[in-house]
Amino acid sequence: MQLRDGLALACSALLSRPLRSLLTLLGVAIGIAAVALLTSIGEGLRGYVQDNFAQFGSRNVSIRPGMIRTSGLGGLLSSVRPLTVADADALRRLPHVEAVVPIIQGNGDIQFAARSRNTGVLGCGYQMAQAWRFKLALGQFLPAARDGRSPPYVVLGHRLRLELFGEANPLGELVRVGGTRFRVIGVMERKGQLLGFDVDDIAYIPVDWAQSLFNRNGLAKINVVFGTGTHSVLLSESIRRLLIERHGTEDFSLTTQDDMLRSLDRILASLTVAVGALGGISLLVGAVGILTIMTTSVAERTAEIGLLRAIGASPRQVLGLFLAEALLLSLLGGGLGLLLLGLLLGGLHLGLPGLPLSLQPLFLLLALLLAGLIGILAGLAPARRAARMHPVAALRSD
Template identity: 80%
Template sequence: MQLRDGLRLSGSALLSRPLRSLLTLLGVAIGIAAMALLTAIGDGLRGYVQDNFAQFGTRNLTIRPGMTRTGGLGGVLSNVRPLTIADADALRRLAHVEAAVPIIQGNGDIQFAGLTRYTGVLGCGHQMATAWRLPLALGQFLPEPRDGRSPPYVVLGHTLRQELFGAANPLGQTVRVGGTRFRVIGVMARQGQLLGFDIDDIAYVPVDWAESLFNRDGLAKINLVFSAGSGAAQMSERVRQLLIERHGEEDFNLTTQDDMLCSLDRILAMFSVAVAALGGISLLVGAVGILTIMTTAVAERAAEIGLLRAVGATSRQVLALFLGEALLLSLLGGLAGLLLMGTLLGALQLALPGLPLAVQPGGLLLALLLAALVGVLSGIAPARRAARLQPVEALHSE
């Protein structure tokens, strides 16, 4: 039996029962589409977060007050000393530190000429624009404090400037932030979303003024940028030793950018496992369908098998014929799954244009190989049964 003849027989066998073949194919298609689609979403999220982190460079360290501990009352700490602006100043003097940015976050009313917008207010140090690589569209960023106190200046985000001033130049104008008068000294360039946070709709004020605005006696965190002359582990140890000397104990939490990316990888790994489980259920349904249809086909086509054996087909050729049918069915299901995935991706892009998606060609090829593997494994038992039929017995089954 030639390969062309085998393919023609396999195709005609599947077309002879179109509804049954279609339902079986659909099970494989849904499994492949689910796995490929969710993998594309997972890869897109990974790339999106990594690109956002890369905006700040690769040598970053974040210090937060309090330290996560196990035991006790849910890890609640007593007598935790807050991080202060003086801590940030001390960290800035460490070797290899390029910038130490104290940060306080909050929300408040921004008012100008009868217009009010309730939005985010970020109290930060004068090095923030440099450390976070945020470009300015107009003016300058917050200046360094003079005589221990920052002047009452504010820098507006792109969206905030448009909402309050439109196309007018806001530099030198006075706005009220939380009821306190600030003079506009700069406007940030348009940045868009950052990890789901709109950094264009923010007012940037000096961190010491933010302490008064939000009645805070400490910082939310300190972002530190260090030079290539030091590794993350070495810098973390220097920061730890300095803050322990200042606080008397380790009542803070250090997180490097590598730590954050590792946490992201763990989350995405769990997501991948969930994806595999969801897609595996659909593929299992498809595999059972292939096994069922091939087992039924062997019983229904026993006479055909006997005739093939009688005219000289070997048991190996019969085995290959039925395995080919299972493989063809599963590959058609895989192709249909990829087509379904493409349709769903297009619909998602139209409905959620901001959703990050990444389709890897290698992943599509792997999906087809997985579909083929499902078909072969599901078709082995029925194909072996067909190959073991004796010609005389098979012909008598007619």
């Protein structure tokens, strides 16, 4: 029996039961579409988070107050001492440090004339725009402190400016932030969402004014941006030594941008595998469908198998014939699944344009290969059963 004849027999067998074949195809198609879609969502989320972190630069060390230690009884002991603006000023004097950003976060009422908005307020250092690669649409960013005290200036986010001033120029105007008057000296360029936060709806004020506004003694954290002449590990050690010298003990936590990216990458990679495994349950259902239809097909075509053997077909050719049917069934299901995937992605793009999706050609190829593998594995047992039939016994069964 030639290859062309075998393929023709396999196609005719599938077309002879079109409804049954179509239902089996749908089982595989839904499984392939589910795996590819969930995987693309996981990869899209992974890329989205990495891109957002990359906007802040890769040479970044974050310092937070407090260090968690494990006690001998298995409990957690927390040592917390505030980080201060003086600590941030001392860090600027370290070699290779390009920018230091002390940060205090909170919420407050921003008022101008009769307009008021409750939104985020970020107390930060004068190097924040440089360190975080933020650009200004109007004016300038917060200046450095003079004589130990920063002037009461504020920089508005893009959306906050529109809410308070519309299209009017806000530079030089006085606004109230938490009841305190600040003069507007700048407006940030539109930035959008970063890691789920709307940075366009924030008022940026000097960190020392934020301490008074929110009645805080210490900083929420300090970000240190360093140059290319050193490594994050070396700079972290320099920061650790300096702060221990100032505080007398290690009562702070250091996290580099590389550490955060590695941790997030591990978490999101695990998430991608998990959602892909959930979609694999649908593939398992499709495999059961192929196994069922092939087992039924072998039982219904026993006489045909006997006839093929009687006219000279070898057991290997019979095995190949039924494996070809299963493979063809699964590959057609995989192709239908990719078509279904395209429709789903189009619908998601229209309905949820902000949903991060990353569909890579390699995933599509792997989906088709996975469909073919499922077809072979599901059809192997029925095909072996057909190949082992005795021709005389098979002919008598009709």
